[in-house]
Amino acid sequence: IRTGDAERLRSLVGDLHEADLGELLEALDADDRPGLVELLGDQFDFTALTEVDESVRLQLLESLPTDVTVEGLRELDSDDAVYILEDMEAEDRQEILERLPLPERAALTRSLDFPEETAGRRMQTDFVAVPPFWTAGRTIDYLREMKDAPETFYEVYVIDPAFKLLGTVPLDMLLRSPREARLESILKDEVREVAATEDQEEAGRLFQRYNLVSAPVTDEAGRLVGVLTVDDIVDVIHQEADEDIKALAGVGDEELSDTVFQTARGRFPWLLVNLLTAFLAASVIGLFEGTIEQMVALAVLMPIVASMGGNAGTQAMTVTVRALAMRELGRRNVRRIIAREVLVGLVNGVSLAMVLGAGAGLWFRNLDLGVVIATALIVNMLVAGLFGTLVPLSINKLKLDPAVASGVFVTTVTDVIGFFAFLGLATWWFGFL
């Protein structure tokens, strides 16, 4: 189909929603993508670019002529334009910005000046702001005549002459008020503002907590500079949860469209760290070579103790990491949670130790071996509960992301303690000293 029939193509894909158009782009061969955009001409909605993977977006933007991109970006809401621009090379971005008309360039530059992943980057700079002495009727008339209103909006902002925010009037409130009501009498002054420099994750939590649909963004001087809307926040929430899941597994910021080498490189660092910590655990086993030589059954059984501790530690750690991410863990309950996790380790440790002890004792027809492994398991499960909470809490205290590094530390601890407790106890019990 991609051999030039622009007419037919337009009728086929012209009506697609941006999300579907984005999916179509991703499904196409890389070489066909620029062709699709150029054939569609001004019928191509650049919003679709916010819906595709970063690698697809960058590849496409590079192969498009600059003026097609400039035209496309002019049509966009400012937050979508920033989303597309922020990942480009500084040089290309500059070239595009220079070709945009001054007001748009100024707005985009200001958004881009805020650090990555802040509210300022995600905000929409078109919004409706009116003075407090206007009436509901006048505001509605103003909206009817407004030319460059944002694509969609849910609130009207009431500001003073210095652009300070006085309050908001949700549209349903505006519609339900009599025409002659002055905005100052109907506005909601208990507004949840977001500072432009605030982290987007923090803003997401605010939206979630207070069930917001949009929130005003203010600069250091308290002036209204933009609006955050919930559709961007939904993406932020999803992205942050996704980052947490991947970080817990030691997977970096990778996308499904990444190549083998990009993927391998992204995952290598944590595997290397794991290799080094595995050497550490192995060296603990090395301490007991003599014991193992005399009783090979120990080598057969020791991975069980380590693996159980690793699993229990991961459970406690995951719960702690999530509670930290959702700001549910504070001074108020941190002691209770640590105590709970240690006790959970004890409870499950004791019940599983009975199963494991009986199994191992029967297998090797050696009751003592069953007692030793059961005791080692209880010790390791207690340690797993303790370090499963302490490790992420400590990493969080250091202002680092507990999701990223906790896993390796926790399993290292449970491996080392698991091997040490089991082999050490066996050495002592069976008198192999």
Added chain:
Amino acid sequence: IRTGDAERLRSLVGDLHEADLGELLEALDADDRPGLVELLGDQFDFTALTEVDESVRLQLLESLPTDVTVEGLRELDSDDAVYILEDMEAEDRQEILERLPLPERAALTRSLDFPEETAGRRMQTDFVAVPPFWTAGRTIDYLREMKDAPETFYEVYVIDPAFKLLGTVPLDMLLRSPREARLESILKDEVREVAATEDQEEAGRLFQRYNLVSAPVTDEAGRLVGVLTVDDIVDVIHQEADEDIKALAGVGDEELSDTVFQTARGRFPWLLVNLLTAFLAASVIGLFEGTIEQMVALAVLMPIVASMGGNAGTQAMTVTVRALAMRELGRRNVRRIIAREVLVGLVNGVSLAMVLGAGAGLWFRNLDLGVVIATALIVNMLVAGLFGTLVPLSINKLKLDPAVASGVFVTTVTDVIGFFAFLGLATWWFGFL
């Protein structure tokens, strides 16, 4: 403070947002919670109950007199009332429903009749629906006079006499249209409807994909029965991501306020499964007791191979589980992803094998041992890439949740193959047959 000074209490907490009030409730001792609600009387906003953990909510509802609860629920939006009612004992719920006036009872009963976690359960049953021949002006006047309008809304729904949905008019569109414009001429007829029986997760994906703020919910006959709003969807998205994270770690549906025994019971099943699979891995080691007796170094090194495979497998699995959850994996790209993961295993396997082989060879001053462990690692990393993708894909094919069970299977495979490849290869290489 909780010794009865209602006046003072009201002035202190009367103005709190429901989310903050919920947090206050959770922070209080269980015994003080009903007191707070009764002292606040009609100033207590029952919406706060939707913001607390399930155990807190149930405990509180049980200790409140039924008529306080009934009064409180009457004030709520229908979706919040359903949220509170759905977790109660059937008997108590019936008692409360019977005391509610008929129209509210009917609406709540209908919502509760839909299965759990569907759009019908989450929807709000108050909405604004008008006929297509009304003008924008008449609609605005109707909204001004409406008494029982929903608390907030973002769209007006246009319906035919049979309650079939014809289209939606977003409020900003309504405001920007001339008063005399007929709704049928301004409505958006490309509406993303949600079936009442649809899974809430599916609805969440729709909201995210098309950046929706609200969506109409229709019954089997295509009649408009309610509205889903984005604030509920944000909670759904968060909850689903949270479930995935916890499921991957083998943690059930637990909350921070759960007791030690609730938590331990929830985590026990997967630990028990892990214990059984660990016995399986141990029995593989048992096959090679003779080899280990002759060369204890093997016992020291073998956990390294298993642990590296487990990590690499978890990485591949996590990426696959997430891609499945976000519907990014389909027939179109599944072969590419499997191939990619196997190749990533190969690439990282080869580079890490060199480090591991050199390290092990030097440690035990045995070059052959280095070659054997390096080869075993490459094999296990390939297997990890393959099974890290195949296991979740197969579980997904069986219409089960891949996040729940994948972890155990993948690490079992990497443990078994890791031990078998390393010990088997060593047995053959060193001629211990």
